[in-house]
Amino acid sequence: MNHMANRAETRDPLAVTLSVWQAIFLREALDRLFDMRGAWFWLLAEPVLHIGFMIFVWSVIRARAIGGVDIVLWLSIGLLAFFLFRRTAVQVTHAVDSNRPLFAYRQVKPFDPAIARAVLEAFLMSIISAIILLAVALSGRGSLPVDPLRAMLAAFGLWLFGLGYGLFTSVWMRLVPEMKHVFSILMIPLYLISGVIWPLASVPPRYRGLLLLNPITHGLELARLGFVPHYHAAAGVDAGYLYAWALGSVFLGLLLYRRFAMQLVMQ
């Protein structure tokens, strides 16, 4: 070990940050995949069961297609896109709390576990989505994306919004602990009003404008358009609107992290 002792200079900040990101990414990945017996199995089984149940519900009422898209594909894309947002948001929200002992090393900053978790979630959801959508395509009830760039644009926008939402909520939960309950309840109405399990087109146009204030809706409809270009998406769906929210929330989240970094880490 003595050959290291002569190296007097310190590492440059970028190298430190990159090695911290790598370390937390690997630590989080092991935790997510092998924490419990078969943890990796449930990562895939949970969305599969959820999608399967929704398909069952819709087939009971004998719906075959929504907006010109097969119900199986329509539900799979919508649910996977929503899970991408929700899992990223929830993981980032609890990133600081779950890594509290590791801040004893000054190289680790509050933002580091947040970004590592968001990237890990994007990675896991890509694999899970690929498996499920490929299975749907092979079953003959769907297809591979006709416009993959648009689907990826939608997915990236939802992921980014999930990151921004998580950054924002984690700071608020630290400053106002009661908000924990509000944020955990909020996910259920978001799930119900985002057009995940029922089509926005069934809402009268008068009220549809209200629902389109929700950026997640835009992301879901865009993702479906990426798979099936002739899909009758709700009028007024706009990638720019989703990205305005996504970038705005990430910016606001980073601002809060910058301002309240100390309060996040201190006991």
Next chain:
Amino acid sequence: MILVDDIHKRYRTRHGVGKWVLQGISLSIPRALNVGLIGANGAGKSTLLRIIGGVDHPTKGSVERRCRVSWPMGQGGLEGALTGRLNAKFVCRVHGHQRDIADRLAFVQEFSELGEAFDEPVYTYSSGMRSRLQFALSLAFDFDVYISDEVTAAGDAAFRKKAAAAFKAMADRAGLIMVAHDEGTLRQFCQAAIWIHDGQAHWFDRIGEAFKAYKDTLTK
């Protein structure tokens, strides 16, 4: 060289902000010197040490580290759900030792005497096993300056003896900034000293003079 520039610190309490613990401390601490921090209980020794180690942050002022400074020895964070080995891997990666990770892990496992428990989750460890792992982690890296706050390695007599020898070797090789309540320990390891009194820091090139100044205030 560690440059401490005009540090102020006060803590937030349940009843708003507390009183100032440190008020305008400026120091330049050379790299290859063993420095003891002395002062009365609650004078802010540990606070200053934690700020120098980067674990706590000053309310005002800054610390510039122009060399590699350790975290407070034996107080490294351990994530309970991970095994000792995974915790050690994390610390290696954070400190930029991706390449020689195997050597460092071997050292930590051997020094901590954890054996097969090294691959068990940390929450299953006894407090003695935890502190053996934390002490071994602190010694696994070559820092220019080590930070030590009342490091008392736990474990049986043989381990304590080994730990004390390792601590001595480390103090001879690298710089050290330490807090200890035992005057003899400080005199054994440190040449220079910082005396903290009324939120101010006073530097002494010889630790004996620092103790003299400290004791003069006690008799008054």
